[in-house]
Amino acid sequence: MSEDLNSIKNHYELAIVGCGPAGMAAALNAKIRKRDFILLGSEFCSPKLSKAPHIENWLGFPEIGGEELRQRFLEHLKKREISIMSFRVNNIYPGPPFTIMGKDKSLEADAVILATGVSANKLFPGESELLGKGVGYCVTCDGPLYKNKNVAIVSYSKEGEDEANFMADICAKVYYIPYYSDALRLDHRIEVKKSNVKGIVGTQNVERLDLGEEQLTVDGVFIIREILPAEQLISGLDMEEGAIKVNHKLETSISGLFAAGDCTGQPYQLIKAAGEGGTAALQAVKYLDNLKST
């Protein structure tokens, strides 16, 4: 399903970020409307949908398992020749055109739909306050700034191990705090701390990582999560009760940026996610048409 990063163009009319029911429904509508779009997502789309054991509220299917529905969604996209690009978005800079940054590649789009779902993990104390002041989410982007310095990498997945190994060549000291139980494959120079993060501490910039029983003196903290908090993905985004604030057209506080699915708040349901995804795509199409005529 996933394509080679080299096939990504520099510019699209629309970029859809997230490949759950919301992102897939958005892509389907964008395709039907013959738009020039890209669907960016994770390697596995979507873990939440797959984990739903028995779904009883998806219209037309009195009972279906999440994995079966996921397979049907993917099959539907395939039939419409829609590909999902495995591309974790780390940052978006407002547009138009918006600039969408991944680990090894960036692209531009005139409109963007955020369909990133919600993270089950809460932010650490100090994380938002010190974002950009030592706290970061993209090791490849910001890692070189920490040459000969001390950093900690807090990771919820094995993906963090590659990032830590990369930093071991650059930094004076790398600490690795895994929030998962799989076996670790890390460079011998990396010090593993199997503790919970109590907070990230600093006045102007990051100074230390508080592990409760121990304080690590660090200049930077990278956090590797499956889903980044939306407000950290793009600055200036209005939030409401922890969700992206949208109106009934799924417009956010940033012109040209739409949001759909769990990331816009409760209820966390498939039908809402898919409905919002489809609506956001149609609204984005209108926005793009207006953009062209101005």
Ligand SMILES: Cc1cc2nc3c(=O)[nH]c(=O)nc-3n(C[C@H](O)[C@H](O)[C@H](O)COP(=O)(O)OP(=O)(O)OC[C@H]3O[C@@H](n4cnc5c(N)ncnc54)[C@H](O)[C@@H]3O)c2cc1C
């Ligand atoms: C155990 C369980 C049971 C459930 N049962 C039901 C049920 O019976 N009925 C029901 O209606 N709902 C159910 N749900 C809820 C339903 O699964 C969600 O509401 C739905 O999946 C939300 O869709 P979404 O597209 O908004 O987000 P998600 O499904 O979370 O998809 C978001 C996708 O975007 C990707 N992504 C996130 N950030 C980025 C980024 N920066 N770059 C690239 N990709 C990114 C994620 O990896 C993910 O693949 C259940 C959920 C769970 C966990």
